[in-house]
Amino acid sequence: MIEIKGLQYRLQGKSILENINLTLADNEFVAIIGPNGAGKSTLIKLVLGMLDMQEGSIEIDGIAQAQWLKDNSFGYLPQHEEFDRAFPATALDIALMGLAGNMRLGARFNATHKAQAMQALEQTGVGKLAKSLIGRLSGGEYQRVLLARALVAKSPYLILDEPEASLDRPAVESFFKLLKTLHESGRTIITISHDLNILSKYCSFLVCLNRHLHCHNHTELVDAKMIHKTFGESMHIIEKGY
């Protein structure tokens, strides 16, 4: 369980998050929605410990976040991961990164580690590209490698920042099906997304953010009033033909 209390975050004098109080139960499929600049990525970066907390507290499994992060890690898929296309790493090397934090300092990957990373790459549909250099992968393929890395971390929490951003439409559907399988196997999924249609199909809990936490409710309660409150403008939900 992730418990966020009184979270505030300011950047260069500008308020990004204001008084966020939120409890995410175990084994939820949580979606965070909101307009650009609403603080969605900031919120998850604070949960991940990538940003220093200014005010408020975060507890994970009843333990203060800083303490929890000493012994545990999140499975994380960033929206964009900047990398040098000439970096001499294969897809398998990047997937193995998810396991490196659980090993003692100076340890080497063994056959079991490699098999786990391969399994994750197969799961995300890029098993055949395991030995390809990352510079030769397309944006979508690279994103799937990063998802494999997040999966292999074996964290009970999987946090994703707009996973659909670099996927084509058919791939988004299969991607969320994979997330659903992971959710059913007991993982807590937290994803930022703009795709309300896909979220209403798969997510069990919705967080609407626009600096403030406007509401958090089951996805079937997504209605025009709530969307207006979150996005500050009228929106229509258009059914996409996947």
Next chain:
Amino acid sequence: MFSFTFMIHALIGAVLSGLSLAIFAPFVTLRRISYMGEALSHIAFAGIAISIITGINLTLGTLVFVMLIALAISWLARKHKLQEANTISIFLSLSMAIGIIIISISKNYSFDLASYLFGNVLLVTRSEIVWLGILAVLNILFVTFFYNELFYLTYNAEMARVFRIRTSLVNRIFMLLLAANIVINLKSAGIILVTAQLILPAVAAFNLVHKLSYAIVLAAIIAIVSALLGFFVSFQMNLPTGATIVVVEALVFFISFLGAKKRGF
């Protein structure tokens, strides 16, 4: 030529210097901090000046000074999100300025700028060879033992932290060893060769192989071969040794570059 002990010392010194720096070169190149070599060499200028004015051991004083600055750069870049390149530039300018002020007020000392820039491998002593040997062994042990941590630190330091890879300690040791490599190599190699050794063997190796571990080994081989070749050519043609080694390394780079182009690498 080897009837002179100093020539044997010089040859061993050139090879060890090339080996030490080349092991770090692939990481320095991939992290795009190749200017760090040059910057730390310039920062050493203030360390040299402070050591002279305070009368402490020159190598030790410079080493401690450069190591502290290297740690400060790394800490400021990480903790305060300052761009590494900007932080390095600030310390570089400040150190050069301090060095020049100290040298100018220390009237009894005349600073040999040419030896500072190009070094003189022929002046390497037996004790310096021991230091270079120790450094080469430390570098090999460090890179071998912490290979995974260094790999992911170089790939993406922020993501490495998210996945709890213990990169902070490894990065600190990396910076300290890099500083030590620069200071200890400065007398024999000078700024120009130190900077070249931290770039050329690695970029040449990456033209030929696309695996980091292979690139480290290949960079070390290129550096050793270039040092040997450069040394013999400089002796035969009566040329400055450090500069000749740089030219040989640059030639290896151009050949590898053309080879890579031809193979579509």
